[in-house]
Amino acid sequence: MRGPLEQLYRDFDYAARVERDAIRFPLRYPDPRDREVVALLTACLAYGRVDLFGRELERVLNEMGSSPAEFIVHFDPARDGEAFARFRYRFNRPRDIIAFCVAIRDALARHGTLEKCFLAGDSDAGGPIGPALERFVRVFLEAELGQVFPRGRLSRGYRHLFPLPSAGGPCKRLHLFLRWMVRREAPDFGLWTSVSPARLLIPVDTHVENMSRAIGLTRRRSRNWRMAEEITAALAAVDPGDPVKYDFALCHKRMSGDCRDRRDAVVCAPCGLRVVCRHWRGKRRG
Numbered sequence: 478m479r480g481p482l483e484q485l486y487r488d489f490d491y492a493a494r495v496e497r498d499a500i501r502f503p504l505r506y507p508d509p510r511d512r513e514v515v516a517l518l519t520a521c522l523a524y525g526r527v528d529l530f531g532r533e534l535e536r537v538l539n540e541m542g543s544s545p546a547e548f549i550v551h552f553d554p555a556r557d558g559e560a561f562a563r564f565r566y567r568f569n570r571p572r573d574i575i576a577f578c579v580a581i582r583d584a585l586a587r588h589g590t591l592e593k594c595f596l597a598g599d600s601d602a603g604g605p606i607g608p609a610l611e612r613f614v615r616v617f618l619e620a621e622l623g624q625v626f627p628r629g630r631l632s633r634g635y636r637h638l639f640p641l642p643s644a645g646g647p648c649k650r651l652h653l654f655l656r657w658m659v660r661r662e663a664p665d666f667g668l669w670t671s672v673s674p675a676r677l678l679i680p681v682d683t684h685v686e687n688m689s690r691a692i693g694l695t696r697r698r699s700r701n702w703r704m705a706e707e708i709t710a711a712l713a714a715v716d717p718g719d720p721v722k723y724d725f726a727l728c729h730k731r732m733s734g735d736c737r738d739r740r741d742a743v744v745c746a747p748c749g750l751r752v753v754c755r756h757w758r759g760k761r762r763g
């Protein structure tokens with residue numbers, strides 16, 4: 478597995494795909510403070526197709542101006558909330574974006590940065606990432622949001638922005654956010670230097686799931702937290718220090734159509750993963 482995966486990681490044309498990936502939104506902001514909050518907002522909304530949520534996200538970012546971090550630090554729901562009045566994306570409505578700004582504002586006021594907020598709940602820096610991620614998510618779910626949700630109940634859309642690891646789902650968007658912030662090599666940012674890339678779990682979406690099954694990284698049927706752990710453990714056998722480094726290439730190989738998740742003499746011909754691909758089992762000599 479090592480040879481084909483390393484070749485994929487090394488030879489992948491990242492520049493060609495970054496502009497089609499959600500990472501392009503935080504990448505625009507050189508200031509780490511902006512990049513951090515835009516990365517979290519982007520990751521929270523990154524369900525469905527990039528072009529669809531990207532359109533709405535673009536509007537939100539336009540309203541936030543040149544420094545989204547500054548906008549959020551000084552955010553006043555009564556004064557600034559109207560800026561998001563036209564926001565609509567699937568489960569999410571304007572009040573969810575307003576609540577996001579309030580919760581992040583208060584977390585930044587308390588901790589200074591989102592990294593410090595994460596570290597405040599990370600009691601075992603050498604252990605699994607799940608408990609720290611759970612505490613990080615609870616900061617936003619347990620924020621004082623009475624001004625946005627006067628009945629004291631969070632909206633479904635707001636809760637959808639912050640899935641809890643303890644619920645057992647794959648938490649793809651949270652792992653994506655961590656990958657962006659923690660991994661040291663491009664296209665990721667490597668801003669959270671206090672967290673080791675070895676602790677990350679792979680963000681499993683439908684593309685990563687398909688690719689992982691094709692090359693035997695998982696046999697699980699349900700896309701959930703355990704699947705993310707299993708795929709990551711298989712990748713850690715190849716690179717224990719940075720197991721999720723293959724995520725971007727695996728995801729985009731499938732997303733771009735360079736893999737059709739079936740044997741295809743033309744599409745598969747240049748694929749280095751063919752030697753480990755189940756679709757070519759028994760056909761490798763040919």
Ligand code: SF4
Binds near residue numbers: 736738751754755756
């Ligand atoms: S050999 Fe074909 S089906 Fe298998 S991973 Fe490569 S492109 Fe996909």
